Amino acid sequence: MAAGYDIDFLPAPLPLPVPPGATSELTYPRFTVLLDPERRLAAVTGVNIDGSRLLDLGRSGEWRLDPRVGADLQTGPQVYARNDLDRGHLVRRRDPGWGGAAEAREAMEATFFYPNAAPQAAGFNQSKELWLGLEDHVLAYAQTTDQRVSVFTAPVLGDDDPPYRGILIPLRFWKVAAWQGPDGLAAAGFLLDQSDLVDLSEGLRAAPPLGGFRTFQVSVAEIARLTGIDLGPLTDADVLPRRTARPTDRIPLATPADIVL
Numbered sequence: 001m002a003a004g005y006d007i008d009f010l011p012a013p014l015p016l017p018v019p020p021g022a023t024s025e026l027t028y029p030r031f032t033v034l035l036d037p038e039r040r041l042a043a044v045t046g047v048n049i050d051g052s053r054l055l056d057l058g059r060s061g062e063w064r065l066d067p068r069v070g071a072d073l074q075t076g077p078q079v080y081a082r083n084d085l086d087r088g089h090l091v092r093r094r095d096p097g098w099g100g101a102a103e104a105r106e107a108m109e110a111t112f113f114y115p116n117a118a119p120q121a122a123g124f125n126q127s128k129e130l131w132l133g134l135e136d137h138v139l140a141y142a143q144t145t146d147q148r149v150s151v152f153t154a155p156v157l158g159d160d161d162p163p164y165r166g167i168l169i170p171l172r173f174w175k176v177a178a179w180q181g182p183d184g185l186a187a188a189g190f191l192l193d194q195s196d197l198v199d200l201s202e203g204l205r206a207a208p209p210l211g212g213f214r215t216f217q218v219s220v221a222e223i224a225r226l227t228g229i230d231l232g233p234l235t236d237a238d239v240l241p242r243r244t245a246r247p248t249d250r251i252p253l254a255t256p257a258d259i260v261l
Helices: 101-110 125-142 220-227
Strands: 024-028 031-036 041-050 085-089 117-121 148-156 172-181 184-193 215-218
Touching: 125 148, 125 172, 125 184, 125 215, 148 220, 172 220, 184 220, 215 220
Parallel strands: none
Antiparallel strands: 024 031, 031 041, 041 148, 085 117, 148 172, 172 184, 184 215
C-alpha cells in the first residue's frame, strides 16, 4: 500500500520499537502497524507527522479489514457490535494527513483499517479529549524546532486483560512522541488507563462514574517495563527524567499545561 513509517524522518534515524514476540508488519501511507497475531491487536504503531504540512480534510473512510492478513488475525466489527466499545484509532486519522490533498486523503483513509484500531471504552470525556490531543500539544511545542514528530502508540497487551468475544480487552494504552529538540532527539511517554471504565458484567458497558485521572505522563523506561518492548534510543531521549526529581512517578494529566516537555 505504501512505504510505511520512515526511520529517517527526523534528523537522526529512529527505528520502530521492537515487540518481544512475533508480529506481522503492515505498511500504510506514512505509518506502520506491527500486528500481534495472537492478540489480534497492534503491538506497535509508528507514524510520521509533518506539523507544518498538516491538512484538515474532514472525516472520510470506513472501517474495514486489511486483506493482507486473515480475518481471524484481526479484531474486526463483531467485537464492537452492540456495546459501549469504540474503535479507537491508534494512529489518529489526521496524523498522516499532510502534504498534497490527494496523498493526505489516501493516508487518512488508511487509518480506518482494523489493525489500526483497538477497543476503547466509550465516553472517556475530558480525559479522552486530552489523550487524543497529546500529539497536538507536542506538535505545537515542536514547531519551535523541527516541526516534525514521530509518534508510537499501542495497547499494553497484558496477560491479565479481561476476555471478551474471543479477544482480550486491553486496559491500558501507551504513547511515545519523539521530535528533534535543541540538544538532539527528545521524547515523552504517556499512559492511558481505562481499567475502571470497562465493566464486563453487563455485556461490556462503560462503567460510571468516570472519576479520577485516566491519562498520565510516565517515563519511557516505564513503558518499556510494562510492555516488554524495546524502545531503542527513545529511552535515553526521554525529557521526563531531566525535568522531574522523581522520574518514576506517574504525572496525572488534567490539562495540556500539566505535560512536561
